[in-house]
Amino acid sequence: MAEELNVLRTWSSPWGLRVVYALKMKGLEYETILEDLKNKSDLLLEHNPVYKKIPVLVHNGKPICESLVILEYIDDTWKQCPLLPQDPYERAMARFWAKFGDDKLLPSIRSGFYTRGKEQEEGVATAIGNLKFIEKLLKGKKFFGGDTIGYLDLAFGWMANVISIMEEIAEIKLIDAETFPLISAWINNFSTHPMIKDLWPPRDRMIEKYKAIREPYLRKEA
Ligand SMILES: N[C@@H](CCC(=O)N[C@@H](CS)C(=O)NCC(=O)O)C(=O)O
Known part of the structure; x- marks a missing residue:
């Protein structure tokens, strides 16, 4: 069929x-x-x-x-090009970190993006602390999946899509190449990968969209 x-x-x-x-x-x-x-x-x-x-x-x-x-x-x-690792422990870990990304890392990054002043500083510090866990996962690897893109790379794709946009708009720094050399290299490897790059949303439209999303939060704060 x-x-x-x-x-x-x-x-x-x-x-x-x-x-x-x-x-x-x-x-x-x-x-x-x-x-x-x-x-x-x-x-x-x-x-x-x-x-x-x-x-x-x-x-x-x-x-x-x-x-x-x-x-x-x-x-x-569809069994071709497996996304999750075959080993049960590695599979469990990939699921664990994907959930950490959605439940803990992303909210901390959002709290640095949607706020200003002290609250923003605290959000950024928490996000940087969370990113340190992610940096360790990439030790000795090009992708979270190893030599090729896997489930965890796709789960973390939002980091490559969105973080630099949030940094530019909110004038914050989350991922600098000195503190996070492995995440920085991963962002480059992931976003330039032939399977990924053609689907990348245009940066200028993303900037416009995220500015519009942020604006009501800042108004509420003022
Ligand atoms: N946990 C969900 C999150 C999906 C999500 O947040 N989707 C947003 C767009 S990025 C949405 O549909 N929002 C509509 C709404 O909340 O009413 C997933 O991983 O699929």
């Missing part, structure tokens, strides 16, 4: 990009259905009634939600 793969996402969402990167790594054809999150489609509400969020992968009519769950589904369904 011909596979039908649709991805509900937005042009900029790092969680949506996780899914299309994975499909591309596996060499699968898919259609993107772009969502307007201010006016969610009936299709999105029907396919993700619990969270009402993108991304959703629709495989032969069946929806799968939550980007990390979707990555595992893709890896379980």
